Each structure stands twice: as structure tokens, then as C-alpha cells.
Amino acid sequence: MMEKIQRFGSAMLAPVLIFAFAGLAVGIAIICKNADLLGPIAAEGTGWYKFWSVWESGAWTVFNQMELLFVLGLPIALAKKAQARAVLEAGMVYLTFNYFVGTILSFWGPNFNIDFEQDISESAAGTGLKMIAGIKTLDTGIFGAIIISALVVWLHNRYFEKKLPDFLGIFQGTQFIYGLGFFLMMPIALLFCWLWPFAQQGIAGLQGVFMGSGIFGVWLYTFLERILIPTGLHHFIYTPFVFGPAVTPNGITKDWVASLSEFSRSTQPLSELFPGGGFALHGNSKVFAPIGIAAAFYTTARPEKKKETLALLIPVCLTAILIGITEPLEFTFLFVAPPLFAAHAVLAATMAATMYAFGLRGNMGGGLIDMLFQNWIPLWGNHHNTYLLQILIGLVFTFLYFLIFRFLILKFDFKTPGREEIGKDTKLYTKAEYREAKKNGTLHNERDGSVAAPAAAATTAAAEGASFDDPYSQRAHDFLALLGGAENITDVNNCATRLRVSVSDPSLVAGEADFKSSGALGLVNKGKALQVIVGMDVPQVRDRFEAMVNSGK
Known part of the structure; x- marks a missing residue:
């Protein structure tokens, strides 16, 4: 269960990372349109002002379509096969859900205590409604987006490869998932129309609680956001505040x-x-x-x-x-x-x-x-x-x-970098040094001094002749060998810097020193759940790693 929660938490990182550039782009536009900072050149109506207005309109895309970002981003990490098709399915099913919600409320809004006729063209804050991709619907925020996307990913993982009778073959794959999602979304849309207004009231109440928590609330929030990083659960701490309505209507x-x-x-x-x-x-x-x-x-x-x-x-x-x-x-x-x-x-x-x-x-x-x-x-x-x-x-x-x-x-006497026992190196090994040590049989686990797992070593040696044109493929290839090969891999995911892998047989996994020798920054070994600390280029390594796993199987 914990592994699934961690996987879900790290999946949210794909959409979250885009906010870094989007926020930077909006900030630059606001600075460049500030006449107090830049003088007459930034006055309204100048060519300079118009250029940065165009820039700013594009920079707001991520913030204005935050729900779509999470809907499309989660399947990239959560879908176990055909991720691109899972993204397409999630996007279409989510739009279908919102069309259902909008139409239901247009007919029966008063029955759910919702005034669906109110104008939200200027601001949706406080109305409980929102325009999403041109659809007037309930403002379910990223929570609604995550719920719908997760449901679609579940359908995708379970039924994407289901074989239908030949005469229904055209409905297999993505068509089948969308069809299932279509039928599922109508009762779910009705359920949201009924329950979500109560959730909105509860969220409004929680905003008051958090805002009234003062210094201690900020201390506890920040402490949990940091202390939970090793578990991957810190995403669940900051997301409701930063991207959800925990303290402000649309997220901080x-x-x-x-x-x-x-x-x-x-x-x-x-x-x-x-x-x-x-x-x-x-x-x-x-x-x-x-x-x-x-x-x-x-x-x-x-x-x-x-x-x-x-x-x-x-x-x-x-x-x-x-x-x-x-x-x-x-x-x-x-x-x-x-x-x-x-x-x-x-x-x-x-x-x-x-x-x-x-x-x-x-x-x-x-x-x-x-x-x-x-x-x-x-x-x-x-x-x-x-x-x-x-x-x-x-x-x-x-x-x-x-x-x-x-x-x-x-x-x-903590053995922090530079305080290792005599004979242990602080630097990361090169690939050449790793292969030389492998030939000499001198690879050892840095933590307990044990020799690397024989099965993993054999796998690595068998594949040692492979070479690649880019560093991502080389590391992906080496990590796969050190993890016991494609048949030993049961699940693959990643967060900001770590390649998260589940294995069938932990005994086939090599030691931390072997991974460092192949370019990793470290290894977190929790039995069948492992985290290879790769660095900021982990998405590229993960793509190649997953392709090798699939081709190997």
C-alpha cells in the first residue's frame, strides 16, 4: 500500500515541475509591464507593453488550465503501458465528465442548491463554478482532476489490452477505455453534483482553521513537508496549499x-x-x-x-x-x-x-x-x-x-561526505573505473563491505559489451543490469531526482557502490522497493530504462 501511495505522490511531480517556468514567465512579464520600474517604455499602449501583454497571456496557460495539467500529467507516471494513449484517454474522459456536470446543472442546478445561471466571466471565486477548457462546470479544482485521471488510469491498466471479439475489434484499446469512461462518468458526474457543494463548504471551513493556526500551523506544515521527503509523501502536504484551495480559493x-x-x-x-x-x-x-x-x-x-x-x-x-x-x-x-x-x-x-x-x-x-x-x-x-x-x-x-x-x-562521528573510512572514495566513479574494478573483482558495497550480488554481477557482465551514443541510455542500461535484468522489474516510476523501481527478487540487486560506479548518486534499498538517485535528468533515464524493460520482457 505504501508503495502505491508513494507512486501516486511522485506522479504529481510531472505537472508540478511545469509551474517553475510558468511562474518565472509570468513574473518577468509583470516586471516588464511595471512603469514604476522601467519608466515610460512600460506605459500602457506602447509597443513594449503590448509585447509583454502577449507574452503574459501565454504565460498564464498553465495557471488557467491547472486541472487539465494534472489530468494529462498523472497518466505519464501512473499508466503501466502505452502512457501516451493513457494521456489521451484521461483528457477526453475528463472533458466528458465536465460536459456531463455542466448539462446536469443547467437543468437541475437548484436541486443541488447551485445557481448555475450566475455569470462567471470575470471571476469564478466564491461561485463554486468555473470555466474549464470552455466548459462551464463545477469548480472541483485539482482534486476533481486527480480523481478522474486516477480512475481513467485504473481502467487503462486493467482493460487496455483486453481482447474483444473480432467483430468488435475496432473498439479495443483506447476506444474501449474511453467507452468505459463515458459510461462511468455519467453517474460520477451526478455524484459530484450532489456531494461536491458540501466538500466546497468543508474546504471553506478548513481555510479558516489553517489561517487561524498562525505560527504553529506554518511550523507544522513546513516540518511535515521536509520530514516526509524520504517517503515521497511530502507531495500530499504541499499540493492542497500550493495548488489547491486549502488557504486560498485557487491555491497559493x-x-x-x-x-x-x-x-x-x-x-x-x-x-x-x-x-x-x-x-x-x-x-x-x-x-x-x-x-x-x-x-x-x-x-x-x-x-x-x-x-x-x-x-x-x-x-x-x-x-x-x-x-x-x-x-x-x-x-x-x-x-x-x-x-x-x-x-x-x-x-x-x-x-x-x-x-x-x-x-x-x-x-x-x-x-x-x-x-x-x-x-x-x-x-x-x-x-x-x-x-x-x-x-x-x-x-x-x-x-x-x-x-x-x-x-x-x-x-x-557521522560519516558524512569526506569523513568516510580510509580507503573509501568520496567522488563518483567513472564508467571506466567501474569496468576495471569489475574485471578485478573489487566491487564492494560501501555500507557493509559485501561483494555485489552474484546474479546482478552476472547480468551486468553479460551485457557489458553494449555501448550507447547518449549518457541516458548508458546509465539506464547499467542500472537495469544492476537491478537484476528486465524480468526482475515489476514497476517503474520516478520523482524529481530518483528512479523508483519495484523488483521481484531483491537478492538480484547489486550494492550501492555498484550503482555509484555506474553514475548514480546513491541507492535507497527497501527490499522490493528501490530508489536509484539519478539527478535532474531522471526523466530521460527513466524513459530509456522503461523502454529497455519492455523490450527485454
């Missing part, structure tokens, strides 16, 4: 970006302008913590390994600070010193809660680039005092991270 991401122009002209405190923005401050730990953590690792490393440690830490720190992907850094120490990760979660939560207490609000779930273009630059003129205080608090916590991590590392 959309409502914050939509208000940037207004906020940039206002001198009211951010805490009054956007009170719900305290639940999107978790990105501050991504910007201010890495330097303190890296400094602690570097200063406690063995003298002869400091240079190697620094080379390892610089890229993962830059990744965390600039774009907010912290997993490469966090997984660097998570599995050798779990108490450090617990300390990290507590410090991250305390940092966000402290900033909230001093009036900071905003959409700061990403890295420094998000902070610049969605917060600091557009709003600096009237809110620079708040941001200067944020930076000061962040730097104080950078120093606290350094002191606390350094103390814990030395106190408990």
Missing part, C-alpha cells in the same frame, strides 16, 4: 501570481495583503540551508578529502539554491546520518515560522530564481523592508545550520 501559486501587480502598488504589509502566503515559505530552507550544511560537511571532512568533498557539494548546493531541488543534497547525508535530516526538518520549519512571525508572505516554495522573479523584484519597491528582514533571518539560520550540523557530525 495561482492567487499570488495573479495579485503581483496589485501588491506591487500597495504599501500595506504582505501579512495583510496575502495572509495565506505563510504556507508557501518552505523554499527558504532550500535557499539558505545548503550553504550552512555544505560548510559543516567541508569543515569536518578529512584534510586529504576536503577538495573532493567540495567538488561533490558545489553542484548539489547550486541546484538546491537556484531551482529548489534539494534531494541530491539531502540524500547525500540522509542515509548515513538520519538525525541530521531530522534536525534539518526542525530548522527548516523554525526558519519559515520565524519569517512568518516577522510578516513575510509570498509564493516561495522553489529556489532563488522563484524568489527573485515572483517576489523580490516585482515587490521590492514597496516591500523591501520585509525582504531585507527575510534575508537577515535566512543568513542567521545559515549560521545555525552550520553550527548545529558541525556539532552533531563531530559529536556522533
Whole structure:
């Protein structure tokens, strides 16, 4: 069950990652249309203003069609076969569902206590209705989108390859799934018309609860968002707040970006302008913590390994600070010193809660680039005092991270990067070094010193002659061999940096050192559920890996 929940949580990452560029694009447009910043060139009616208005209209696509994004994104990770067809099926079934809902409410809206005749052309907030792909329907948000998409994926995985009688052959595959979805959506649409208004009332009540939770609520939210990263369940923590209606009608991401122009002209405190923005401050730990953590690792490393440690830490720190992907850094120490990760979660939560207490609000779930273009630059003129205080608090916590991590590392002798036992290398091995070690029989598991699993080694050796033109295929090929071959793979998925794989026989899986030798950053081994830490190019590796699994079977 936990494996299925993790798979579902990581599936949400595919659509979520698109918001990073979309938010950046909207932020740039708002900055470029701000006459206070750029002068007369940005005045309404100029060619400059018109160009950036066109730009902004396109940049809003992701936010305006958020439901479709999740409907189309989930099948990419959740469908076990023919993912492209699953995306098509999910899109068509979701639109069918909304047509059903809209038509039902147009006839019987009063029976469900819904005024379907109200005008929502300007704003749907508070009406319970929304325009989705030109369809006037219930505003079920991303929750409705996820539910419908998940149902379609279930139908797809179960019935896509079902053989029908020859005279019905034209209805096999995608046609069969859409047909099943069509018949299923009518009762589900009726069910939504009946139950969803009650859910909307409950959500409105929860908004008040969360908003009233104050500093402790922000602390708890941020703590859970960090501490659950190893399980993959942190997606379920931030999604209702950032993309759903937990504290704002359309989610913090959309409502914050939509208000940037207004906020940039206002001198009211951010805490009054956007009170719900305290639940999107978790990105501050991504910007201010890495330097303190890296400094602690570097200063406690063995003298002869400091240079190697620094080379390892610089890229993962830059990744965390600039774009907010912290997993490469966090997984660097998570599995050798779990108490450090617990300390990290507590410090991250305390940092966000402290900033909230001093009036900071905003959409700061990403890295420094998000902070610049969605917060600091557009709003600096009237809110620079708040941001200067944020930076000061962040730097104080950078120093606290350094002191606390350094103390814990030395106190408990944690084997963080650069402190490994003598003879163990800190750097990642090259492919050539791996093959040489393989020939010499010197590959060992870094954690327990055991020789790599014989079956996995045999599989790797049998396939060793293969070569590829791109690094993605090479790593996918090597990882597949180290996981026991295609027949040993039962499920494949990925999140931001990890290739998640389920296997039939865990004994066929090689040790962590073997995976590092083949280009992985690490391995999380939980029996039949494994996570190969690949890095930011995991989607490309996963595509090639899955193709090799399917062809191998």
C-alpha cells in the first residue's frame, strides 16, 4: 500500500515541475509591464507593453488550465503501458465528465442548491463554478482532476489490452477505455453534483482553521513537508496549499501570481495583503540551508578529502539554491546520518515560522530564481523592508545550520561526505573505473563491505559489451543490469531526482557502490522497493530504462 501511495505522490511531480517556468514567465512579464520600474517604455499602449501583454497571456496557460495539467500529467507516471494513449484517454474522459456536470446543472442546478445561471466571466471565486477548457462546470479544482485521471488510469491498466471479439475489434484499446469512461462518468458526474457543494463548504471551513493556526500551523506544515521527503509523501502536504484551495480559493501559486501587480502598488504589509502566503515559505530552507550544511560537511571532512568533498557539494548546493531541488543534497547525508535530516526538518520549519512571525508572505516554495522573479523584484519597491528582514533571518539560520550540523557530525562521528573510512572514495566513479574494478573483482558495497550480488554481477557482465551514443541510455542500461535484468522489474516510476523501481527478487540487486560506479548518486534499498538517485535528468533515464524493460520482457 505504501508503495502505491508513494507512486501516486511522485506522479504529481510531472505537472508540478511545469509551474517553475510558468511562474518565472509570468513574473518577468509583470516586471516588464511595471512603469514604476522601467519608466515610460512600460506605459500602457506602447509597443513594449503590448509585447509583454502577449507574452503574459501565454504565460498564464498553465495557471488557467491547472486541472487539465494534472489530468494529462498523472497518466505519464501512473499508466503501466502505452502512457501516451493513457494521456489521451484521461483528457477526453475528463472533458466528458465536465460536459456531463455542466448539462446536469443547467437543468437541475437548484436541486443541488447551485445557481448555475450566475455569470462567471470575470471571476469564478466564491461561485463554486468555473470555466474549464470552455466548459462551464463545477469548480472541483485539482482534486476533481486527480480523481478522474486516477480512475481513467485504473481502467487503462486493467482493460487496455483486453481482447474483444473480432467483430468488435475496432473498439479495443483506447476506444474501449474511453467507452468505459463515458459510461462511468455519467453517474460520477451526478455524484459530484450532489456531494461536491458540501466538500466546497468543508474546504471553506478548513481555510479558516489553517489561517487561524498562525505560527504553529506554518511550523507544522513546513516540518511535515521536509520530514516526509524520504517517503515521497511530502507531495500530499504541499499540493492542497500550493495548488489547491486549502488557504486560498485557487491555491497559493495561482492567487499570488495573479495579485503581483496589485501588491506591487500597495504599501500595506504582505501579512495583510496575502495572509495565506505563510504556507508557501518552505523554499527558504532550500535557499539558505545548503550553504550552512555544505560548510559543516567541508569543515569536518578529512584534510586529504576536503577538495573532493567540495567538488561533490558545489553542484548539489547550486541546484538546491537556484531551482529548489534539494534531494541530491539531502540524500547525500540522509542515509548515513538520519538525525541530521531530522534536525534539518526542525530548522527548516523554525526558519519559515520565524519569517512568518516577522510578516513575510509570498509564493516561495522553489529556489532563488522563484524568489527573485515572483517576489523580490516585482515587490521590492514597496516591500523591501520585509525582504531585507527575510534575508537577515535566512543568513542567521545559515549560521545555525552550520553550527548545529558541525556539532552533531563531530559529536556522533557521522560519516558524512569526506569523513568516510580510509580507503573509501568520496567522488563518483567513472564508467571506466567501474569496468576495471569489475574485471578485478573489487566491487564492494560501501555500507557493509559485501561483494555485489552474484546474479546482478552476472547480468551486468553479460551485457557489458553494449555501448550507447547518449549518457541516458548508458546509465539506464547499467542500472537495469544492476537491478537484476528486465524480468526482475515489476514497476517503474520516478520523482524529481530518483528512479523508483519495484523488483521481484531483491537478492538480484547489486550494492550501492555498484550503482555509484555506474553514475548514480546513491541507492535507497527497501527490499522490493528501490530508489536509484539519478539527478535532474531522471526523466530521460527513466524513459530509456522503461523502454529497455519492455523490450527485454
